[in-house]
Amino acid sequence: MHCLPISLDVGTNNETLLNDHEYLGWRHRRITGDQYIDFIQRFARAFRNVFPSALCQWEDFSKQNAFAIRDTFLHDLISFNDDIQGTGAVALAAIYTAMRIKQEPLAKQKFLIHGAGAGGIGIAEQILIALCAEGVPEEEARQQIFTLDSRGIITTDRELLPYKQKFAQDPTSLDWLREEQDGQLENVVKKAGITVLIGTSGQPGCFSKEVVLSVLEHTDRPVIMPLSNPTDHAEAVPADLYSWTSGRALVGTGSPFPDVMFEGRAFSVAQANNVFVFPGVGLGTLVSGSRAVLPEFFTAAAEAVSSCVSPVAMKDGALLPPVTDLAEVSLKVAQAVGEAAIAAGVSRPCAFSSFQHHNDPIRLQRLIRHFRWQPNYLPLVAM
Numbered sequence: 451m452h453c454l455p456i457s458l459d460v461g462t463n464n465e466t467l468l469n470d471h472e473y474l475g476w477r478h479r480r481i482t483g484d485q486y487i488d489f490i491q492r493f494a495r496a497f498r499n500v501f502p503s504a505l506c507q508w509e510d511f512s513k514q515n516a517f518a519i520r521d522t523f524l525h526d527l528i529s530f531n532d533d534i535q536g537t538g539a540v541a542l543a544a545i546y547t548a549m550r551i552k553q554e555p556l557a558k559q560k561f562l563i564h565g566a567g568a569g570g571i572g573i574a575e576q577i578l579i580a581l582c583a584e585g586v587p588e589e590e591a592r593q594q595i596f597t598l599d600s601r602g603i604i605t606t607d608r609e610l611l612p613y614k615q616k617f618a619q620d621p622t623s624l625d626w627l628r629e630e631q632d633g634q635l636e637n638v639v640k641k642a643g644i645t646v647l648i649g650t651s652g653q654p655g656c657f658s659k660e661v662v663l664s665v666l667e668h669t670d671r672p673v674i675m676p677l678s679n680p681t682d683h684a685e686a687v688p689a690d691l692y693s694w695t696s697g698r699a700l701v702g703t704g705s706p707f708p709d710v711m712f713e714g715r716a717f718s719v720a721q722a723n724n725v726f727v728f729p730g731v732g733l734g735t736l737v738s739g740s741r742a743v744l745p746e747f748f749t750a751a752a753e754a755v756s757s758c759v760s761p762v763a764m765k766d767g768a769l770l771p772p773v774t775d776l777a778e779v780s781l782k783v784a785q786a787v788g789e790a791a792i793a794a795g796v797s798r799p800c801a802f803s804s805f806q807h808h809n810d811p812i813r814l815q816r817l818i819r820h821f822r823w824q825p826n827y828l829p830l831v832a833m
Contacts, residue, residue: 458493460486486515494523503801505732505743507532516568517613528735530743536724536731537569537650538576539748541675543755544702544722544769545577545646548673550756551700551764557586559594560668562644564635564685565651565678566599566614573648574617576752579745592617596642598651602633636661645669649676649685650704657686662694670698677704677722688719702769720769725776726755730783737784737807737817738791739798746794747787754786755779781818788814 461478462468468477481489497506506529508519520531530536549556561577563570574595581591597604597617604614605621621627626641639647639661645668649657657676665672672695676685684705691699692712707719731751735743758771758779771779791797792809799806800817807814 458490460489490519494527498527503528503736505529505736507728507732509533511568513567514611514613517571525742528741528743530731530748531568531572532724532728533568534572534575535743535745535748536572536728537677537722538572538574539727539731539752540722540724540755540770541573541648541677541702542576542580542749542752543726544675544720545673546580546752546756547720547759547764547769548646548671548700550759551767551769552669552671552673555584556580557584557594559645559673560596560643561594561646561648562596562598562635562639562642563648563650564598564656565649565653566597566604566617567650568613569677570597570648570650571613571617573650575745576748578617580749580752583746583749593619593623596638596644598633598635598638602630602635603627603638605633636664639664640667643668646673647675649678651685652678652683653685654678654683655686657691659690659694662686662691662699666695666698671700672698673700673702675702675722677702679705681705681707688717692717700767700769716766718763718766718768720767721773722770723773725773726770726779727751727783729776730754730780731787733780733818733821734784734787735791736802737800737814737821738788738796739800739807740791740796741798742796744790744794744796746790750786750790751783754782758782781822784818784822785811785815788818 459476461476461480463480467473506527508529508531511519516531516533520534523529563574574597577595578591582588595617596619604618606618607621610618627633635656644665647665657674662674674691678684684703688701688703688707689710691701692710697712697715702720702722704722706721710717710719731747758775759768789811797809803817805817807817
């Protein structure tokens, strides 16, 4: 397996860089509109022509461009967007573990995602897919997922960018939504009965004590996930969350935080890092021979990541495995994704190997282990 980083330079509007003769990027104002779209289309065609069996992982595009590019090339390239789908899958993995701790089904939860960018809507997408997989009708599942942006709750009576429309709530179905201030964070948590609160807003401290206690009114074990990073952008800090809830909160963060001691007990703070997901998704897709990265692959990845959290770790509040276990976690994710491809009927011969899986999970496992790069270095010898 080989990885080739590709940077698409579409210019900059930073005047300092434009006037800096030592700037290594393209000293040109950012291209937009049809010119931008044409450039991305030309890149996609070139990628497909040069690497017809490779996987393209899109990353670091602006919100609207991220969704438009992912959806435009869904069937033309073997591709996915890590900011959208990787974020969604690792958040779902933490939620799955929380459900194991709570011993409650996903379908019994009410979700609020504060921050409707690529990551936030990506999380909403994965929760929706997971709810539907558990047998919840899609329209009913949408009504369990609330999204907020800088203006408050996202509703169908607002003028919205296309990527936000999917999770807009019908305001006529919310009898508590009468005035604009009713759509703000604390009131939505209280009135909608939120049990899982996720932050991707980049607004430090917005998960206040009052907001968290409102979640606690609806569930004995609230799931609180301040995922914005870096640390000083987190919606709350874990020490406060454990203190405000008397140690009952199930916490996942986007930035690394140390373990928290509360009333003589050590709580392990799970970092929801996409690195648990994207290497295994890419490996499993390529080895399976699938020509598309299906939504089900990310559900399978989330389940695999969650399964790597031991019962002992769950007792300490861990929602995700430690990053030190990444190598083994990635193998399990790749296996789960490959088996999902087989189950969905989209597996094909692997383009990069003479040894084939033949839709056999054991042969698939051998192929995955053969493909994975092993960082074996020669010893350094003093001269």
